[in-house]
Amino acid sequence: MLDTLTFLLERLFLLAHIKLSSLLPPLARSCDREDPAPQPPAAPAATAPHRFQRGDLLEVPRTLFTHFGIYLGDNRVAHLIPDILPVLTSDSRQIQEMVTNSRLLLGVLSKRASIRVDSVEDFAYGAGILLNAMDRAVLQSPLPGEEVARQAERLVGGVSYSLLWNNCEHFVTYCRYGAAQSLQTDKFCEWLKSLIRDQRSVLLTGLLGLLSMACLGVSPSTALPTALIPFTLWMAS
Numbered sequence: 001m002l003d004t005l006t007f008l009l010e011r012l013f014l015l016a017h018i019k020l021s022s023l024l025p026p027l028a029r030s031c032d033r034e035d036p037a038p039q040p041p042a043a044p045a046a047t048a049p050h051r052f053q054r055g056d057l058l059e060v061p062r063t064l065f066t067h068f069g070i071y072l073g074d075n076r077v078a079h080l081i082p083d084i085l086p087v088l089t090s091d092s093r094q095i096q097e098m099v100t101n102s103r104l105l106l107g108v109l110s111k112r113a114s115i116r117v118d119s120v121e122d123f124a125y126g127a128g129i130l131l132n133a134m135d136r137a138v139l140q141s142p143l144p145g146e147e148v149a150r151q152a153e154r155l156v157g158g159v160s161y162s163l164l165w166n167n168c169e170h171f172v173t174y175c176r177y178g179a180a181q182s183l184q185t186d187k188f189c190e191w192l193k194s195l196i197r198d199q200r201s202v203l204l205t206g207l208l209g210l211l212s213m214a215c216l217g218v219s220p221s222t223a224l225p226t227a228l229i230p231f232t233l234w235m236a237s
Contacts, residue, residue, distance in 0.1 A: 052131065055145025057176050058123070059130040066184065068134075068172040069123050070152040077123040078152040080171040082107030083114045086158040098122060113161035115152075115171060140177040151175040164188065199234070206230040 052058070054073040059066060069079030083099050084106035095114070099107075107113055120129070135142055142148065152175045160166060164185045174180035195201055209226025216222050 052120075053145050055143075055148035055176070057132050057134055057142075057148075057172050058120075059133050060124050060127045061130065062127065066169075067123075068168045070148060070172055070175050071120075072117065072149050072153065075120050076117050077120055078115060078117050078156060079123055080113055080115045080159065080161075080168040082112070082161050083116075084110055084112055086114050087112050107161060108163065111161050112158065113166075114158050115156050117156060134173070134176075134183070137183060138173065138177055138181070140179060142176050143178055148176045202230045202234045 052071040054071060056071040058069045058071055058077060060068075067079065067081075069077040072078055081099055082104050083095075085095050085099075085103050087110065089095065096116070099116075132142070143151075152171075155171070155175070164182070166180075167182060167185075169182040169184060170180040173182070206226070209222070209229065213222045213226060
């Protein structure tokens with residue numbers, strides 16, 4: 001029963017994620033892992049671990065999101081990822097195994113995550129790695145590398161998770177710049193504000209409300225949203 005429920009939730013989550021991502025600007029993507037490649041290729045020579053310095057910010061662009069981590073040295077990366085398993089067991093060997101899609105999905109739904117240390121290869125999943133690319137996008141200057149790495153190491157363990165307010169980008173920016181922020185969340189909020197300000201959304205929600213009343217009949221559950229949602233958008237625009 002649990003396997004069936006997990007499978008259905010996973011399909012629903014991925015479908016919703018894909019639909020939402022198609023509406024968002026390129027940066028407004030979440031930081032969760034996608035399905036791992038069956039056989040991850042070796043990391044390109046340009047991003048070989050020996051080129052990284054302790055405290056570097058590593059960025060892995062994905063199709064639907066971008067994932068972030070802090071390089072700790074010795075081919076190790078600290079990163080935040082949704083994971084339900086630390087809530088269910090204290091067995092460190094099980095927790096340290098690669099996070100599966102089911103673990104990740106249930107972690108998102110339960111709003112639980114872990115800051116864990118993995119190899120560069122496991123972190124990248126065969127994708128190319130951008131090095132300290134965020135340094136050009138934030139106002140704060142990066143802290144010394146050793147301080148960044150030590151901060152990341154102190155935070156390793158279970159944490160709460162929020163897709164918008166506490167994700168992998170918040171973790172790395174807090175460690176490297178001293179203040180947690182997410183450029184992807186900021187971009188999403190700007191997109192949402194522009195959507196609310198667009199008066200065409202008032203007309204669209206009004207038409208959808210009338211359509212729901214035509215299909216489902218006039219009742220408080222259809223009439224109230226039909227009136228209140230367009231009115232709220234109109235006042236906010």
